[in-house]
Amino acid sequence: MTTRREFLKQFGAASLVSLGATPPSFLARAAAATEAKPDERILVLVQLAGGNDGLNTVVPFGRAEYYKARPGVGIGKDAVLKLNGELGLHPAMDGFKKLFDEGWLSVVQGVGYPNPDRSHFRSMDIWQSAKPEKDDVSSGWLGRALDSTVEQHVGKVPGLAFGTDKLPLSLVASKINVPTVRDVKGYQLQLGPGNESALKTHKQALERIASRDASAGSDLDFLRRTARTAWSSAEKLKQISASYKPATAYPGNALGNKLRTVAEIISGDMGTRMFYVNLDGFDTHSQQANVHQTLLTELSSAISAFVGDLKGHGLADRVMVATFSEFGRRVAENGSLGTDHGAASQMFVVSPKCKGGVIGAHPSLTDLDDGDLKFHTDFRSVYATLLDRWLNIPSEPVLGGAFRPVEFV
Amino acid sequence: MANEMQRTDGEWSRREATHLLWRTGFGASTDEIQQVTKDGLDKTLDRLLSPPQESAEFTKSDALLRQAAFDSGNIADLKTWWLHRMVASANPLIEKLTLLWHNHFATSNAKVDSVPLMAAQNDLLRRESLGSFRPVLHGIAKDVAMLVWLDSNSNRKRHPNENFAREVMELFSLGVGNYSEHDIQEAARAFTGWHVRDGEFWFNAIQHDTGEKVVFTKRGNFDGGDVVELCLEHPACPRFLAFKLLRQFVEPSPSKEHIDALAARIRQHNFEWRPILRELFASRLFFSEPARQSIIKSPIELLLGAVRQLKAKPNLQSLARLSAELGQDIFEPPTVKGWDGGRLWISSTTLIQRANFATALLKSNQLGSISFAGLRVEDDVNYFVELLLARDVGPEAVAELRQFAKNQTGDAETRLRSLAQFVMQMPEYQLT
Amino acid sequence: MRVLGRCGRLRGWVLLAVVVGTFCGFGRAPAAHAADADLAKSTPSGAVFFAEISGLDAWIDKLQNSELVKSLPSNPQVQAFYASPQGRKADAGRKAIENQLGMDLWTLSKTAFSGRVSVALYPHEGRKEPDAVIAVRVKDAAALDKIRERITPLLTLIEDQISQTTGPGNVPVRSIDGKVFIAERDDWIVAASTSELMNRTLSLRAGSDGSKSLADDAPFVAMTKQLGSQHLVRSYVNLELVAQGMGGRFGPEKLDNPGVSLLLGGLYELANRSPFLGSTLDLDSQRLVFAHSIAGKPESLGEKYAPLFAAADKPDAGSLPKVPGLIGGLILHRDFAGWYKRREELLDAKVLPEFDKFEAGLANLLPGKDYATDILPSFGRNLTFVAAPQDYAHLNGKPGLQLPGFALVWDLAKPEEGEQTLNLLFQTVATISNLNAGQQGRQPWVLSSESYKDVQIQFGKYSQKPKGDRLPIVYNFMPAAARVRDKFVMASSVDLCKHLVDVYSSPTTTTATAKPTRNDFLFELTGESLANILDANRGMLEARSVAQEGKTSDQAQTDVTTLLQLVRAVRTLRLTTGTEADGYRVQLEAVWK
Secondary structure (H helix, E strand, O other): HHHHHHHHHHHOOOOOOOOHOOHHHHHHHHOOOOOOHHHHHHEEEEEOOOOOHHOOOOOOOOOHHHHHHOOOOOOOOOEEEEEEOOOOEEOOOOHHHHHHHHHHHEEEEEEEEOOOOOOHHHHHHHHHHHOOOOOOOOOOOOHHHHHOOOOHHOOOOEEEEEOOOOOOOHHHOOOOOOOOEEOOOHHHHOOOOOOHHOOOHHHHHHHHHHHOOOOOOHHHHHHHHHHHHHHHHEEEEEEEEOOOOOOOOOOOOHHHHHHHHHHHHHOOOOOOEEEEEEEEEOOOOOOOOHHHHHHHHHHHHHHHHHHHHHHHHOOOHEEEEEEEEOOEEOOOOOOOOOOEEEEEEEEEEEEEOOOEEOOOOOOOOOOOOEEEEOOOOOHHHHHHHHHHHHHOOOOOHHHOOOOOOOOOO | OOHHHHOOOOOOHHHHHHHHHHOOOHHHHHHHHHHHHHHHHHHHHHHHHHOOOOOOOHHHHHHHHHHHHHOOHHHHHHHHHHHHHHOOOOOOOHHHHHHHHHOOOOOOOOHHHHHHHHHHHHHHHHHOOOOOOOHHHHHOOOOOOHHOOOHHHHEOOOOOOHHHHHHHHHHHOOOOOOOHHHHHHHHHHHOOOOEEEOOOOEOOOOOOOOOEEEEEOEEEEOOOHHHHHHHHOOHHHHHHHHHHHHHHHHHOOOOOHHHHHOOOHHOOOOOHHHHHHHHHOOEHHHHOOHHHOOOOOOHHHHHHHHHHHHOOOEEEEHHHHHHHHOOOOOOOOOOOOOOOOOOHOOHHHHHHHHHHHHHHHHHHOOOOEEEOOOOOOOOHHHHHHHHHOOOOHHHHHHHHHHHHHOOOOOOHHHHHHHHHHHOOOHHHHHHH | HHHHOOOHHHHHHHHHHHHHHHOOOOOOOOOOOOOOOHHHHHHEOOOOEEEEEEEHHHHHHHHHHOOOHHHHHOHHHHHHHHHHHHHHHHHHHHHHHHHHHHOOHHHHHHHOOOOOEEEEEEEEOOOOOOEEEEEEEEOOHHHHHHHHHHHHHHHHHHHHHEEEEEHHEEEEEEOOOOOEEEEEEOEEEEEEEEHHHHHHHHHHHHHHOOEEEEEHHHHHHHHHHHHHHOOOOOEEHHHHHHHHHOOOOOOOEOOOOOOHHHHHHHHHHHHHHHOOEEEEEEEEEOOOEEEEEEOOHHHHHHHHHHHHHHOOOOOOOOOOOOOOOEEEEEEEEOOHHHHHOOOOHHHHHHHHHHHHHHHHHHHHOOOOOOHHHHHHHHHEEEEEEEEEEEOOOEEEEEEEEOEEEEEEEEEOOOOHHHHHHHHHHHHHHHHHHHHHHHHHHOOOOOEEEEEEEEOOOOOOOOOOEEEEEOHHHHOOOEEEEEEEEEEEEEEEEEEHHHHHHHHHHOOOOOOOOOOEEEEEEEEEEEEHHHHHHHOOOOHHHHHHHHHOOOOOHHHHHHHHHHHHHHHEEEEEEEEEEOOOEEEEEEEEEEEEO
């Protein structure tokens, strides 16, 4: 570790000299990289929309009941990437296997909630609002977490939903407007055609006008502050995006592209603490083998490239990735080589700062709840752990109660 | 404090005229401002509250756009129909009020999925915009789009669904803290059997709970209409509406005194909007210093305001999309709570997009066409500051603007466009 | 120049006149030669782009005397333009020039385009802008002379910026500020951006040394052989030079978009190997043909590209079925199964997983079938899409937005198997849309069937006809399907399905002999029918114009009327691509009334 830090410092210092007074901030930070302060930690939430088949993602190959319930779609014992004597990852997830071996991947088993709902919409609302008991979809759990720390985020972009058209419920807040960004291009100040120096003059004049004092706390003051931060962070992001060199090659898939931009934004340091990205298509009712393989390839390759990239930029220690899906699928396969809506499933947590390994027992394959796995870990326990132990945001007010932490951080 | 509702005796100038036009409509061009400055407050309020006939051209275009939306069944076409009304109607106050009530009774086509139903609800809100709140609240309880939106068909005698009963108290008439959970449970029973069948309201007698209910400590064999009446009679109702009105028309965070003062007038006039609005728009409060330039423009106000200020020929479809990107997707509000507005409109992303809007409008043809060809002004900086900001911006900003104007090259049209663009990118432009 | 500097407003017009004047020269140099060859022969070798217009004057004359131009002064939009400040300026400028030249702009342009006009571009080392040579040769030297006389006085105004030398063949060359070089003789004028290009051009004209012309460049020779030189407009791009500039190819060998690969993959690969791209535009009184050609035969690309072209020994795309009121349609002629089988050779590896997703998705519609083994091989090479008027026999009224009836026609290599698959698809799709109808509170349909000309037609039917003047858009569709001989028809209208049965039940006349053009794609529109369907929906078009362009309803009405007149004037518009004797051709043909 010492050598690495020394190297970074030397490298950073050399670059600072060669690049002049304004070094790209990721270099500067890499040079200073030590422990991330709790309020610099970042959560990247990946939604697996459609209901991921958890049983074919982390395969209980050691249990005969698995193969009995899934004669057609079951994954063979020899094909799985073994995590231990009875569990193995889907063969498409070699990226995750490597992360697991490094101790960067936690597999949290048996996550769900009481009286599971098997409608995509309702169950997704439950996961995102984190209020299974109430039909209250006016805010999301991350949104409430941002609301409860609103004073930390003045002038920043604390949350960002990426590549979606509509703001996901998870990030709906009442005190903060979380932007959804389709791409970095939309986040640039456009001044129109004209020669560069004229546009620069235009921008500088705007900045001077927005830098004047207004009475503290007034809307005008708020607008001027936000404008200044926005313009300067857009400029910064543009520079970083133009010069950004991923430390690892991203796969060409959609999730990889989104996460690459997330990495750019993290390196641009815009105060964003929560990112939300979506991977759709998990509703595998029939002939699921190929589709599921493709989706898990995308998931595993994109996330491992992402954390590899962050590591290369000295940022991995600040970031935790968590995946969730509205439900798992039934234990028994259906008649068309697919699986139907189920209940409990696993969540993945990826970070050099997580404890790694398989957390919790695999739910029983025989003691079922109407054909579905029974949960033993409430999803809000996972949320509480992410909030309390990672983001350093007290979870009780956000989740409306105390939930037993899960030992992955 | 009650004298805040008394009639203003302050100055009447261009600035007051601009203030009135912006708050009661969607921005104003120089001609409109001049006319209202000349007409004075009373004549203008007469016109706003006793709306003149629409022009033949407007009526024709309006019918064309509405029919197109019904024919295509595409909600995007209904959005442009409404935007056209906001931009071109001779009665912008009516559209502004309709938008206020759309936000109040926020219903989204994302679930309703029907152009005719969304249009019917919009018609109801518009019809009573200068009338009374009573028929609106009664109407909305039987409005098909609302019934679909709040799952009323699942409100059955043995399994009451509290959705509508909760919203009618929490969001439509009283506000949180003015009712108990028990009130909601009882009210839900009164609304059982208020269903939709074949796209119309249907009283499903078999599913209606005819038993006795207790709502707000009153006991009776109530049905839905009775509960609506009980809400209207509740002392919190005028206060809740006063809050909504003040937030829309006067100030972002209304004080308790202001709310009480306006609520008293609402009760006095028995929810009749015309006299209430007349008093409000002529009040000291409305023209008071703290009320001026105190509201952050909603995306619709920002976009349509610019179009009307600069007399652009807009591409309404693009503007509807842009407004949605900026957070205000009419006919598709995010939740039943509607848009909170105020500072929540502003994030660094939306503020950049708002600045980029000025560029798109003035430096490209993506959003519509503009021409300054006929414009003859002595002092272009002063002209745009008055038209676009209508406030004192301070000597440094004026100096900065003069310098910017001097730096511009190209023909007169290009220079005027650059200057207007620049003024619209000043943070001040976000306020009205 | 001081005078010009002061009168800023006039300056632009005077300079324009001066440039035209400089073209025409101070006086006449003695005539040299006047061969009527194309201008490529006197254009220096090595051009990356060359375009030549010949005989445009006849068309300018026709345009001048056309109804359209005659009606312009009474057009309200034209009147509005002339009333605007820009319009007034433009009109004043036109008058100033016409006065100075002593002829109207029509005559001026007819004179300039009476012979041939050419533009050639040359890459300039280390600079983005290319060098250029522009040449004009007129028919009537006297007319050019007249323009010269009128302009000469203006030239004295910029005397100090003009220098004069003598080029090859003793032709005087004038240069303005060393940036433009101009030389002329009695019936021709040449302008070049460098003196070197000017000298090479003049040498070619004088025939003084053996320097090479564009007409000697191998790609140009090949193009002329393939396309001839007698066209109203022809242009040439040296693809070899362009590809060199892009590092040898226009793009990667394996495309990363399956749709593009299937549609344009063959053309793209041929273009990568063709030395030239030649384009021609020809006009006669009723027809416009705009064609692009490249060299090379599909066979030269090897087996893996064969599925993307029409084979020499099999029927090609043929023509659209002539159903009553045909609005238009397209035929895609491909060996779909062959392309699908070779996708790993043709496509970038990163898109291949998408096929798996696609196959899995398809499995929902066609359970128990494998796409590559069971489904594709039963199809033939033509996939036809037809649009024709919808009949509303299934309704008691009409929808508010009237869509045309659509039909998809598959050629079947194995008719029985193909029919089975497509029937299954038809019924699954019909069931899914019925489920949707149920969810949205619309009336579902029941599937029924009838025998028509010995063909069994399956179709949807409402048990109670939906009633209304302006029904929702979804009521445009009434599914129908049938197999006729080796074709399977799936249509959104029972009527259209029957018309297609009529067309396909008589034996086709297409023979298997190779034609000069083996078409692999055809797209066709009929103006009149298209205008009818647009007219039925004109309210929608007018609404678009009001909503998107800020027009008044009256303006919108006028605009739509004009649009419909234009569309009606087009008899047919046809786009084809296909293999020819020497190369490959993309052709757009418009025929009007």
